Amino acid sequence: MGFFNKIFMTNDKADGTTSEPRKVDFIATLSMHLRGEATPALNNYIKITEEVPDDNLAPFFASAIKADQGNIVEAAENLRLLSKRISLKEETISRAVSLDLIALLSDDPFLSVPAVADIVVSFGDILKKEGFVRESAVCFEIAAEIVPDNAHVLYRLGDTLHDLGIYDYAESVLQEALKYAPNHWDALYTYAVLLQDLKRYEEAITYYEKAVKMNPGHVKCQNNYGAALMMINRLDEALAHCTKAEELAPDFLPVKINLGNIHLLLQQYETARTNYLEAISLDKNLAPAYFGLASAEHKLGRDSGRVRELYLKVIELNPSIPDAHHAMGNLLAHEGNPEALSYFSAAAQLNNNLENLHKDFGNACLKLGRREEALEHLIIAHEQNPDDTATRDTLSRMEEEMRTA
Secondary structure, eight states, X not given: OOOOSOSSOOOOOOOOOOOOOOSSOHHHHHHHHHTTOHHHHHXXXXXXXXXXXXXXXXXXXXXXXXXXXXXXXXXXXXXXXXXXXXXXXXXXXXXXXXXXXXXXXXXXXXXXXXXXXXXXXXXHHHHHHTTOHHHHHHHHHHHHHHSTTOHHHHHHHHHHHHHTTOHHHHHHHHHHHHHHOTTOHHHHHHHHHHHHHTTOHHXXXXXXXXXXXXXXXXXXXXXXXXXXXXXXXXXXXXXHHHHHHHHHOTTOHHHHHHHHHXXXXXXXXXXXXXXXXXXXXXXXXXXXXXXXXXXXXXXTTOOHHHHHHHHHHHHHHOTXXXXXXXXXXXXXXHTTOTTHHHHHHHHHHHOTTOTTHHHHHHHHHHHTTOHHHHHHHHHHHHHHOTTOHHHHHHHHHHHHHHHXX
16 A cells, blocks of 8 residues: 555655564564463564664564553654664665564465454554554554454555645545445544535535434534534424434533534524533633623624623633634724734734635724825735635725825
8 A cells, every 4th residue: 555654754665675584583572462471472582673773573563562551752762763763874764664574474374364464453552542643553554554454454544644734644644544344433434524624615525424324323423514514504304413412412512612602603693602601611711612602792792891701701711713813803893992903913823824804904994084094914815816806896896096196
């Protein structure tokens, strides 16, 4: 499948050398390991490493045993040291270990390939559980090379790559898993989540639909499916799935936010307000809940001071939400408060392509008599959305005024 050269290093150059002969028999040691005789196998792996410093397999499998015995930090560090040593030969750890292992398994028909893969996968599972995600991906990549048609191993690799944000590679691996096992639930769900992260909502929905039919009791699947439907404005369906998720787990925070957002879009502002308040009762530091509550209060025509207080709470809890700065700018601009401009500016720094930001920024500048800045932002708004007739008309009027001035 060619999953090499992806994790710790990127060079694909093969070394072309083989390990020196070992005084301690590696195959016998690996067989011992497979039989569960961990301590003597570990001692032998250490002896092999001492005898043949360039050996790749012995230190790898020694680390696997150490992880299984609870020495996880040491195992992860040993894996990194092995990767560093291998990289000096312009090679990657996944490729080096996989090639050596495949050659070994090919030469000895009595070694069980699936059983060896299970050791490697188990090592990856232990590392990932303890937060060594990058190191675990190396293990899953090696396992995927020795059992390339094993959908569950491919899922493990794809899921971990998704966790690492390596989306293109994760997608290719998950597609491969689904090629071998089209109904592999974990691969279906993870691929749907990945597509949703990439904002490919229509594609994500296809996989969520299949996944939720197979496992309707999975809370996150129901909730995420609803969120994806919401993003393409299929609000009634979105509401049905998020409501189901809430029934399954009444205290699940993400579904409270999604229900609030859906009701907000349905203009059911009181219900949305209730959803956001329920979320806040579960977590008083949840910025999206305060943002949604502020939006609902604003739509309900509540006191602007209260709405301002809520938007400021969002910014205090999470200053990196551009929509909160944008909303605060709009609120202050409506009041003719020049402080609005600093919030628009902050939003632009966080996301210069935020929908309607430059239009609102430009109109605020115009209202405050700052025509040159208004023109600058309205031009950007027009470039971002040429079909916006209101912005086009405002620009035309400004240009006409400049010609006749």
